[in-house]
Amino acid sequence: MPNGSRNPGFTDVVGDTALETLASGLGFTEGPVWHPYEKWLVFSDIPENRMYIRTASGVIEDFRRPSNKANGNTLDREGRLLTCEHATSRVTRLEHDGSTTVLATHYQGKELNSPNDIVVATGGAIYFTDPIFGRMEYYGVPREPELSFRGIYRVDPDGSHLTLLASDFGQPNGLCFSLDESRLFVNDTERQHIRVFSVTPQGELTGGAVWAETKGEEPGAPDGMKIDSRGNLYCCGPGGIHVFDPSGNVLGVISTPEPCANFAFGDEDLKSLYITASSSLHRLRLRVPGLRLF
Numbered sequence: 001m002p003n004g005s006r007n008p009g010f011t012d013v014v015g016d017t018a019l020e021t022l023a024s025g026l027g028f029t030e031g032p033v034w035h036p037y038e039k040w041l042v043f044s045d046i047p048e049n050r051m052y053i054r055t056a057s058g059v060i061e062d063f064r065r066p067s068n069k070a071n072g073n074t075l076d077r078e079g080r081l082l083t084c085e086h087a088t089s090r091v092t093r094l095e096h097d098g099s100t101t102v103l104a105t106h107y108q109g110k111e112l113n114s115p116n117d118i119v120v121a122t123g124g125a126i127y128f129t130d131p132i133f134g135r136m137e138y139y140g141v142p143r144e145p146e147l148s149f150r151g152i153y154r155v156d157p158d159g160s161h162l163t164l165l166a167s168d169f170g171q172p173n174g175l176c177f178s179l180d181e182s183r184l185f186v187n188d189t190e191r192q193h194i195r196v197f198s199v200t201p202q203g204e205l206t207g208g209a210v211w212a213e214t215k216g217e218e219p220g221a222p223d224g225m226k227i228d229s230r231g232n233l234y235c236c237g238p239g240g241i242h243v244f245d246p247s248g249n250v251l252g253v254i255s256t257p258e259p260c261a262n263f264a265f266g267d268e269d270l271k272s273l274y275i276t277a278s279s280s281l282h283r284l285r286l287r288v289p290g291l292r293l294f
Contacts (some may be wrong), residue, residue, distance in 0.1 A: 004239065010252035013232055014243060018254070022274075022281045023052075023060050028139070029276035030224075031117075031194045031236060033081070033147075041266055043276055044070040046086060047138050051179055054281075067275065070212040071133075072117035072224075072262070073292040077124055084115035087141045091115045091126070091155065091239035103159035104128070110146040117174050117205030117224065117262075118252075120293075121181055124157040125203050129172035131187065154203055155264050159271025166197070166204045173190040173237060174225030174262070179291075187235055194235060194244075195221065212248040214238060224262025228290050229270075236260045241275070254284065265290020 027047040031233075034041050039056040046069050051130035052061035064070070071260025076082055081094040084102070089112040091104040093189065103214055114134020119127050131150045134140030149167040152175070156162075170190030177199075184205060187194045193213045197205040214222050223236035227248060231246035234254075241254040241263060257279035266272050270289035274281040 004253040004255050006253070007245075008248065010103065010243065010246065011287075013228070013230070013251060013286070013288045014254060015285060017285045018276070019282045019284050022054065022265070022283055023056075024280045026279045026281070027285055028261065028278060029281055030071050030282075031084070032262055032264040032274045032276050033034075033073040033075060033111065033293070034264045034270075034274065035075065035079065036270070036294070037079070039268075042073060043274075044073065044083075046071055046140070048284055049087070051083075070133060071086070071139075072115070072128075074118050074120060076120050077122070077294045079294055082118050082120065082126065084118050084128060086114045086116075088138060089114055091118065091128055095119060095219065097162060103157065104153065104155045104162050107147065107151075107153070107162055108166060110286070113145050113150055114140055116172070119175055119177060121177065121199075126155045126157065126208075127184065128153055128155070129169075129175055131169075131171040131173060131189065133171070139199040152205070163203075166208060169189075169206070173223050175226045176225050176233070176235065179227065179229075180229050185198075185225060185227075185233060187214075187225055189221045189223060192222060192237075194225070194233070209243045212244050214242050214252065215250075216242075216253065219257040226263065226265065228265070228288050230288050234267070234273075234287065236262065240277075241273075256282065285289075 031044040044089040050065040051063040072084040076240040093101045111244040151167040214237030219240035220238040223233040240256040260277040
């Protein structure tokens with residue numbers, strides 16, 4: 001069984017099915033994103049400097065190569081692919097005509113560290129984290145940071161204005177909104193916890209208290225993070241994917257055979273969890289669906 005229950009409600013949310021392995025023998029997989037209408041899944045392989053697509057027919061093939069060591073991906077409200085690039089320290093958008101728009105590269109004249117994970121608010125504003133993992137060997141291009149901090153940013157949909165929202169993190173990583181988007185959850189890989197911020201009507205962040213911790217003796221750390229349609233929060237951590245109820249109580253851990261970096265809800269009913277776990281891509285059927293991106 002892939003699941004480690006710590007609460008009777010875990011099975012009601014996750015179920016008790018086994019992981020299905022869809023691909024293996026990859027480098028380090030990340031950034032899965034499911035297109036709810038075209039029915040494809042795109043994901044990154046950071047050290048291999050490429051992105052893959054799993055088509056509606058289930059075939060996995062090259063999507064982008066080189067990818068600039070792409071990491072996190074998401075879709076905006078028009079279904080365009082947004083990507084965090086480690087090698088170039090950029091946030092980019094793939095337009096419907098196949099061209100690329102650069103949305104963010106620098107803050108106050110200094111190059112961003114290495115944009116990592118990314119979400120889009122209903123109004124179109126883009127939020128992303130900026131740790132330094134993409135300036136390290138294997139996961140990026142080794143080089144010294146130009147910024148003295150590791151922050152969370154908001155960028156306007158057209159890339160015209162970049163705002164620093166918080167800078168008191170060790171290594172900010174995964175992020176997701178609450179169901180009503182009044183709160184933003186951001187985890188810190190270095191400090192092994194999840195923080196929660198209130199989102200003002202102007203899109204600024206206030207607060208930032210620790211909301212939950214990812215605890216365990218197995219390999220893994222906070223990384224990708226998503227919320228399901230009931231407000232349960234899923235976060236990578238030791239041993240796999242930790243599932244918390246809306247109050248921050250841990251329900252259990254979806255165990256993965258390798259450390260898990262990210263995941264996405266997918267398939268027609270959004271009840272499949274596509275999991276990027278080190279060298280593999282897995283799928284797990286759930287009982288509670290996720291959220292449609294647009």
